[in-house]
Amino acid sequence: MNLYEYQGKRLLAGYGIAIPKGEIAITPEQAGEVGNRLGGEQWMVKAQIRSGGRGEGRIEGNQLTSGVHKADSITSIRRFTNDMLGNKLITRQTGTEGASVDRVYIEQALVSGKELSMAMLVDAKVKKVVLLYSDKGGTNIESVAARHPDSIHTLEIDWPQGAPPPQLESMVKNLDLEAALAEKAKQVVNNMYKLFIERDASLVEINPLVVVGDDLVALDAKIAMDENAMFRQQDNQYLEQDNYRLDGRLQASRDGFNYFKLDGNIGCLAVGAGLSMATIDAIKYLGGEPANFLDLPPDSKVSRSRSAIELVLSSDRINSVLINVFGGGIMRCDTIADAILLVNQSSPITVPLIVRLAGTNAALAIRRLRESMPNIILARNMAEAAEQAVALANPIKSDRSEMAGQSPWKSRFKRFVGDRAMKNKKPEHKK
Template sequence: MKIHEYQAKELFRQYDVPVPEGKAAVTVDQAVEIAGGLGGYPVVVKAQIHAGGRGKGGGVKLAKSQEEAREHAEAILGMNLVTPQTGPEGRLVQKLLVEAGQDIREELYLSLLVDRDSARVVIMTCREGGMDIEEVAERSPEKIIKVAVDPLLGLQGYHLRELIFGLDLPKEVQKSFAGLVRNLFTLFVEKDCSLVEINPLIITGGDEVLALDAKVDIDSNALFRHKDILSYRDTDEEDPLEVEASEFNLNYINLDGNVGNIVNGAGLAMATMDIIKKAGAEPANFMDVGGGATAEMVENGLRIILRDEKVKAVLINIFGGILRCDVFAEGVVQAAKSVGLNIPVVVRMEGTNVEEGRRILAESGLNLLTAVDLKDAAEKIAAAVK
């Protein structure tokens, strides 16, 4: 689950990670009031969306007076902000973060993330932080320092020394940098994060280390342990179909293709997307209804997929283990009648009572095409969209 920068900084404050003074605003007047209470100008007005690259898109502005603070707030709030991470469609800005300006001497980059290949928490840092960190990674990857931490062992002193000496930090900031990294690592583990990123992490003119930016992603599978973080969820930043699917416990991700698919099992869903592409079509979504899928879940999934105007056909790929194929087929027929099916649907089933399930589909009188195997399903779905 992604959260906003101002929310990430609330977490940082809980773990004694230093951040600038600031508050979130949802109106222009509120932004101006916050700016006036920060003890002087300049202040920074920042768009709050779930995407990076806001500065390049015009979503981060420095205000040197109350008039400029109002001007920037009016320009950013309500704008459709396009960044490299939003795609050309952009994202509507509905919140702002107004912060005190800082005396920046140097900008660093710092992040913690899960490396699944090594089963380690990797700490990455670089002396060249800021908006162009992606270019640094591509142009000069040797400048990026990586330290892998065994989660069972935890963060040790030698990890911190490797980071400090790799960055060649001046002595006056080494202690505060080490403390910041320790606190970030604790936050990362205790809050079940998949990513914590600060870009830039600044060294001020007064030799302070400060998180000028903050990005935190939480592992959604661990949210049952963090009821407090659930309140951070901003459904306005999510795809409406994905939000609806989550209400029915469906694992759904909207994509750009024209073939909707419903599958029980994440691995089978990935394989199904592969065969759709191999057949010359494009998947319109990832949908895993789970190993214990019910007819009701299939109906909800089908209804959500059919609301996507890009979808020209649907492939349902089910292995009937916990859910018998005949029961599943009855659910598909019921769902098709309920949602008012008007596009081709290809159904591939294997498992318990599969022949009975195919008979139910064949005798339904609906536009349901039965496939005998994956190859047959791919050929029929490709022909349907063409």
């Protein structure tokens, strides 16, 4: 999982690595206010996407030839921000599809000297954490490395001992650093390594790392985290996106359920991997397209169920949502019902919501939903739930079927259930 630049910089600052002062903004007006708060005479306006190469990218739909610009007035901060927000930034890493810019990072522009670059990752061949560093940094570092391969150096780090002092001495010589800056560089490497290990990172890159007076400052940061280890990261304030929802898979990892985004328009939530797959199979068989896979493990926590429901509803592509629950053991149907009611109370659910509940406390949960949310569709079984979800997600197709006096969904679902039963039927043994 790649972090935004500003998230990565928050992490670096937390580990004692110097960064310029900066804040996130989501409107031109807010960007101007940030510039005033930061003070100074020049500022950097940086489009925030989870991709590198922003400085050499281009903004689709206007004349901006980069996702990073220097502004010399509050007015120009607002103008650059306005030209970036809501448009796509196309870089070599995003491809022609680009990535939508929904926030910018405003930071003080610094007068810097020498530019360096450092990147820490795991080398599978040597089975160690490796630091790649160079006395050259900035944009287009890949082509610089191709032209000057001798400028790229490697430092292997033996966990848990950290970077060996002799190799650190060799590093500062290769970087042509002396006195205080040499000690700063060693400290940066050790702090990067501590961050890498403690935060379960898969990549920590600083490019450029620039000389500002007698200090080394990270002007840009690219950090990738191991999604499978996010359950260990309880202290994750650096990930909070200033009132933005967390990335879907990150939120799922943090809250303890499985989530994958798909290309359809029917939001799906089911308890257990088997029922989740069966729900998606049913939707596909009936001609629908699921918008996601979400497997909610059996649990009695309303907060986790609420988080999962909010994540499904956060997609702007869904036309209907199907929640399919079979309560058993610690999973109770009233837990899901309470979560639905809390979500609706916080932000009224406007898309058609189809709920199928069976098992523990199903009658209680159905009664609560029927009394509090009369518009909710309570399906009697999985077949009816899938039929309703597909029909409501594709109203034109459904209307045509009704006009023709047909009801293709039920017959197709019966065939689907029959096919699955035959597939799972054990062969009879001949006597």
